[in-house]
Amino acid sequence: TITTEEASTVSEVEVTLESLANPEYELTVMTGNDGAFAFAGNPMYNGYDISAVRDGDDTEGVSTLDLVLIQRHILGIVEFDSPYKVIAADINSDRRVSGTDLVVLRKTILGIYAEFPTNNSWRFVEESQALTVDNALSDFNEVININDLDANMPTEDFVAVKIGDVNATARTNARDLGSVIKEFKN
DSSP states (O other), X not given: OEEETTOOBOOSOEEEEEESSOTTOEEEEEOOTTOOOOOOSOOTTOOEEEEEEOOSOTTTTOOHHHHHHHHHHHTTSSOOSSHHHHHHHOTTXXXXXXXXXXXXXXXXXXXXXXXXXXXXXXXXXXXXXXXOTXXXXXXXXXXXXXXXOOSOOTTOOEEEEETTOTTOOOOOSTTOOHHHHHHHHO
């Protein structure tokens, strides 16, 4: 399953399974509103990598409030309490949160950039990782590695991170009204 930190399922994610033993063996599925994905009938006792991609909606859920929250984090006024917020704030994908991220985000909000120049609009982090605010940008893994498939593996999940959206207002699927409600509350 692919969900956000807030447990909202994410649709329209392209999930790919690649065999480590056979480069020609590659399967791709798209998640629906339930955020689920599955790859059935794979040859046993092989190694596989699972990765996820969704791009093209860079400004979804992004507002000037996100700029303010990132700036407050950088200045140490109110630091992020979640590793996923740190990942979301790394707009230019250089594995650190700095003023450069604010510049890129501002230009995207203003329409100067049609999309983030050096980052996808969503990143997908292997859920089983033990991330902290301090190690999030140096240690997060975007590929689930299965060394030797020998059973069904129904808990190989991703946490979806909408880049630039540190206050979690992005719509994640067709049924999600969360962004409308969250923006109204803010």
